[in-house]
Amino acid sequence: MRKATPLLVLLLTAATVAWVAVPDAQESIEGTWLVTSDDNSHQRGAFLFTSDGSYAQMWVRGDEPRATPQDDWTDADRLASVGEVTANLGRLTVDGNELVMEAYMANSAAYMAGWPDNDRTATYELNGDRMTLTLDNGRVFQLRRP
Numbered sequence: 001m002r003k004a005t006p007l008l009v010l011l012l013t014a015a016t017v018a019w020v021a022v023p024d025a026q027e028s029i030e031g032t033w034l035v036t037s038d039d040n041s042h043q044r045g046a047f048l049f050t051s052d053g054s055y056a057q058m059w060v061r062g063d064e065p066r067a068t069p070q071d072d073w074t075d076a077d078r079l080a081s082v083g084e085v086t087a088n089l090g091r092l093t094v095d096g097n098e099l100v101m102e103a104y105m106a107n108s109a110a111y112m113a114g115w116p117d118n119d120r121t122a123t124y125e126l127n128g129d130r131m132t133l134t135l136d137n138g139r140v141f142q143l144r145r146p
Contacts, residue, residue, distance in 0.1 A: 027126060029049045029094065029099075029124060029126070029131065030049050030050060030051050031048070031049065031145060032046060032047070032048050032145070032146055033046065033047045033048070033049070033143035033144065033145060034046050034145075034146055035047070035059055035141055035142070035143055036142045036143065037141075037142045043059060043061065043062060044060055045057070045058060045059025045060065046058055046059070047133070047141075047143060049092060049094075049099075050092075053091055053092050053093065054089065054090070054091065054092055055089060055091075055092040055099075055101055056087075056088070057086070057087070057088060057089070057101075058085065058086065058087040059085070059086050059141075060084055060085055060086075061084050061085070061086060062084055066081060066084055067081055069081070082107075085107065086107065086108070087106065087107045088103040088105060088106030088107065088108070088111070089103070089105055089106075090102045090103040090104035090105065090106075091104065097123050097124055097125065098121060098122070098123050099121065099122045099123070099124060100119050100120070100121050101119065101120045101121075101122065102116070102118060102119045102120075103115075103118050103120070106118075120135065120136055121135075121136040122134060122135045129144055129145040130142070130143065130144050130145075
């Protein structure tokens with residue numbers, strides 16, 4: 001049997017390290033995540049995290065289904081219905097299991113009033129195709145890949 005040359009050993013070691021260092025696609029937060037539940041409601045929602053450092057999120061608040069639009073709705077009724085939705089998008093920074101989200105656009109005037117210092121921090125825990133996302137205000141979302 002021939003002895004392994006130092007160069008061969010070096011190449012095999014580098015290949016092994018590179019293989020181990022590449023994260024499993026399922027360990028990445030990149031992609032679309034659907035809300036399966038949160039601590040305030042059981043409405044629909046989704047989070048999207050991209051590889052270029054962007055995010056988008058949207059969910060409907062409340063425990064009751066959204067009201068069906070009526071012909072006699074007032075402007076106040078329409079505004080109240082729209083207010084049941086949280087939606088924003090912006091820049092995302094990931095550091096370990098911590099996310100920092102800076103909204104570029106949001107439907108909340110109060111949230112956008114803090115621009116450009118409206119960063120929100122969240123932590124996440126992955127378990128296969130499931131994620132637990134905890135926002136800095138304590139709200140917890142259970143998410144799954146579609």
